[in-house]
Amino acid sequence: MDGAxxxxxxxxxxxxxxxxxxxxxxxxxxxxxxxxxxxxNARGVHPAVAARPEDCTGCRTCVVVxxxxxxxxxxxxxx
Amino acid sequence: xREVVREVVYQMPESLKPVVTHYCSGCGHGIVQRLIAEIVDxxxxxxxxxxxxxxxxxxxxxxxxxxxxxEAAHGRTPAVATGMKRARPDLVVFSYQGxxxxxxxxxxxxxxxxxxxxxxxxxxxxxxVYGMTGGxxxxxxLAGQVTKTTPRGRMPExxxxxxxxxxxxxxxxxxxxxxRCALNSPRNIRAAKRALKKAFQYQVDGAGFSLVEIVSxxxxxxxVEPLEALKWIEEKxxxxxPLGVFKDxxxxxxxxEGAGAEAPAG
Amino acid sequence: xxxxxxxxxxxxxxxxxxxxAIRAGCRCYFGYPITPQNEVTAYMxxxxxxxxxxxxxxxxELAAVNMVFGAAAVGARAMTSSSSPGIxxxxxxxxxxxxxxxxxxxxxVMRGGPGLGSIGPSQSDYFQATRxxxxxxxxxxxxxxxxxxxxxxxxxxxFDLADRYRxxxxxxxxxxxxxxxxxxxxxxxxxxxxxxxxWALTGAAGRAPNVVKSLYLDVLELxxxxxxxxxxxxxxxxxxxxxxxxxxxxxxVMLVAFGTVARICRSALxxxxxxxxxxxxxxxITLWPFPVEALRATRERVRxxxxxxxxxxxxxxxxxxxxxxxxxxxxxxxxxxxxxxxEQVVERVEALAAREAASGEGAS
Numbered sequence: 001m002d003g004a005x006x007x008x009x010x011x012x013x014x015x016x017x018x019x020x021x022x023x024x025x026x027x028x029x030x031x032x033x034x035x036x037x038x039x040x041n042a043r044g045v046h047p048a049v050a051a052r053p054e055d056c057t058g059c060r061t062c063v064v065v066x067x068x069x070x071x072x073x074x075x076x077x078x079x
Numbered sequence: 080x081r082e083v084v085r086e087v088v089y090q091m092p093e094s095l096k097p098v099v100t101h102y103c104s105g106c107g108h109g110i111v112q113r114l115i116a117e118i119v120d121x122x123x124x125x126x127x128x129x130x131x132x133x134x135x136x137x138x139x140x141x142x143x144x145x146x147x148x149x150e151a152a153h154g155r156t157p158a159v160a161t162g163m164k165r166a167r168p169d170l171v172v173f174s175y176q177g178x179x180x181x182x183x184x185x186x187x188x189x190x191x192x193x194x195x196x197x198x199x200x201x202x203x204x205x206x207x208v209y210g211m212t213g214g215x216x217x218x219x220x221l222a223g224q225v226t227k228t229t230p231r232g233r234m235p236e237x238x239x240x241x242x243x244x245x246x247x248x249x250x251x252x253x254x255x256x257x258x259r260c261a262l263n264s265p266r267n268i269r270a271a272k273r274a275l276k277k278a279f280q281y282q283v284d285g286a287g288f289s290l291v292e293i294v295s296x297x298x299x300x301x302x303v304e305p306l307e308a309l310k311w312i313e314e315k316x317x318x319x320x321p322l323g324v325f326k327d328x329x330x331x332x333x334x335x336e337g338a339g340a341e342a343p344a345g
Numbered sequence: 346x347x348x349x350x351x352x353x354x355x356x357x358x359x360x361x362x363x364x365x366a367i368r369a370g371c372r373c374y375f376g377y378p379i380t381p382q383n384e385v386t387a388y389m390x391x392x393x394x395x396x397x398x399x400x401x402x403x404x405x406e407l408a409a410v411n412m413v414f415g416a417a418a419v420g421a422r423a424m425t426s427s428s429s430p431g432i433x434x435x436x437x438x439x440x441x442x443x444x445x446x447x448x449x450x451x452x453x454v455m456r457g458g459p460g461l462g463s464i465g466p467s468q469s470d471y472f473q474a475t476r477x478x479x480x481x482x483x484x485x486x487x488x489x490x491x492x493x494x495x496x497x498x499x500x501x502x503x504f505d506l507a508d509r510y511r512x513x514x515x516x517x518x519x520x521x522x523x524x525x526x527x528x529x530x531x532x533x534x535x536x537x538x539x540x541x542x543x544w545a546l547t548g549a550a551g552r553a554p555n556v557v558k559s560l561y562l563d564v565l566e567l568x569x570x571x572x573x574x575x576x577x578x579x580x581x582x583x584x585x586x587x588x589x590x591x592x593x594x595x596x597x598v599m600l601v602a603f604g605t606v607a608r609i610c611r612s613a614l615x616x617x618x619x620x621x622x623x624x625x626x627x628x629x630i631t632l633w634p635f636p637v638e639a640l641r642a643t644r645e646r647v648r649x650x651x652x653x654x655x656x657x658x659x660x661x662x663x664x665x666x667x668x669x670x671x672x673x674x675x676x677x678x679x680x681x682x683x684x685x686x687x688e689q690v691v692e693r694v695e696a697l698a699a700r701e702a703a704s705g706e707g708a709s
Contacts, residue, residue: 020103072087073088074085076086126550145554158412161401162411164415166419191408
């Protein structure tokens with residue numbers, strides 16, 4: 001809940017088929033939201049997934065470091 | 080009545096085509112391209128931007144950027160950019176080059192485009208190796224670094240020491256903005272974006288020649304995992320290639336003007 | 346420097362070529378000094394800004410052709426000029442221009458070679474011009490003027506042809522033509538057609554992005570691209586052949602020459618005809634496409650060909666190909682900046698005619 005009484009939640013969408021598993025996002029996320037998935041994508045690598053999406057603060061560090069533009073970030077509020 | 084409101088915090092820039100690139104895992108080109116696309120969108124110049132792809136891993140830039148792009152012969156990009164900008168000064172022209180393209184085969188072209196103060200933006204991606212051709216020595220390969228053509232490590236007494244381009248170009252009077260950044264941390268990437276944005280803004284303002292060197296990881300030909308490549312940049316590359324702004328003639332001119340305006344009359 | 350207001354003016358070839366380019370709508374000239382075409386850079390440096398265009402002395406001939414590439418890519422009429430060694434430097438750029446299908450005009454004011462050679466005139470870049478000194482399967486039109494007026498006309502034509510085919514076009518001059526002064530008429534507004542260029546990189550406003558490239562990593566794609574290019578070159582071969590004949594109808598010995606050497610041969614014709622020889626002159630104007638059919642058609646009457654060039658024997662190979670071994674083709678050349686005299690050509694023709702007459706007596 002933010003100060004105005006609006007519930008805010010950040011939503012990460014990861015294009016896991018584009019992810020090349022470089023690990024930059026996982027190493028850079030200040031909240032430890034991201035992890036390598038146990039699954040393999042079609043490229044044969046473990047893409048990043050949001051393991052703890054509720055901890056995302058929308059800081060966009062994952063966006064900044066990702067070479068493959070795999071991240072989209074949304075802000076869902078309710079009023 | 081509670082309504083869900085959804086806001087986009089970040090999505091694919093309009094100036095990038097929504098395709099996955101051919102670049103290796105952890106390659107810096109993907110980051111630099113994205114930064115350029117974001118800047119072009121933010122400055123609202125997509126419809127008058129023309130990029131020039133180098134010869135090197137980034138040659139396929141025209142498959143990724145969502146604006147007009149040309150190829151150029153290896154190293155000749157600054158000359159191509161000169162021809163474009165002189166013919167159509169209203170276009171925003173940028174040259175995107177790797178270390179072989181700019182600092183080896185294209186040395187004459189970059190020096191003279193810089194020396195003439197061409198009103199263009201040059202993005203110099205320095206990853207210390209020739210990726211596309213399989214990992215040979217680049218002018219910016221570090222002393223002692225092992226590459227395909229320096230199997231015993233680069234020996235400066237034989238092949239020279241790593242070249243530092245923006246420092247050299249700062250000797251050219253007509254250059255405007257010369258900087259070096261790196262991609263090894265979120266903080267440095269954000270700084271790189273600020274430098275690149277300035278380099279584009281200066282062209283839009285007609286302020287002259289800008290070159291931003293970006294120290295970039297090449298995990299494949301450095302033979303390390305991507306995260307290790309970022310450590311290599313921090314520990315080995317940046318000491319030889321210090322980050323910072325080597326010249327900002329536009330800012331200096333603005334400051335001088337500002338100071339002049341504040342000086343008392345008479 | 347002579348200003349021309351549509352009347353005849355005395356101009357040297359290099360100046361006239363530069364002025365003609367500007368009148369044809371060229372607004373970007375990039376070049377590097379090299380003898381014997383330094384008048385071009387000097388002329389352009391003065392006139393191009395007056396015409397509202399760009400003149401830039403580039404850091405090398407290599408840079409100049411790449412500046413032309415850039416200007417052409419954004420839709421401008423652009424030109425560079427040089428002389429033999431500098432044209433060697435431009436070959437990479439010419440290959441890229443052809444591969445990317447960009448229009449451009451490249452003028453070569455030929456001098457002695459190989460290597461640094463000499464600053465005297467020559468015709469020793471025929472192979473380089475017609476066989477494509479650059480890499481890959483490409484062709485470009487080559488125009489070979491033999492008077493300063495033709496140099497003017499061909500320069501204007503070159504811009505049209507370059508735009509028509511989206512291809513580089515070469516104007517092949519030489520050190521004599523570049524330096525000599527002749528009366529010329531350069532139209533104030535020549536008839537020139539600059540087509541729309543929807544492919545040009547003018548900024549992706551209201552359209553999908555354009556790409557200028559020659560790289561096709563997919564094998565079949567590159568093959569298809571090469572076939573398209575070849576189809577274009579076939580159209581050039583079909584539609585753009587130019588040549589001239591003089592007194593060829595009853596010729597038994599045919600002189601074949603281009604450029605300034607054709608003028609010498611023309612003078613030799615007069616002397617030879619006076620002495621009763623039936624000699625004609627076949628003058629290719631487009632060196633590529635070479636006027637194969639027209640030359641081949643002369644085989645009926647002609648008994649022998651004498652190809653005269655300021656080189657060690659280059660166009661003679663195309664003449665032999667056209668003649669297909671059906672008639673003897675001989676060669677007379679001077680090199681190193683030396684220019685044959687009319688008398689020397691006359692002597693050679695007379696000797697050839699005599700040999701032909703002698704061998705003819707034994708033939709059925």
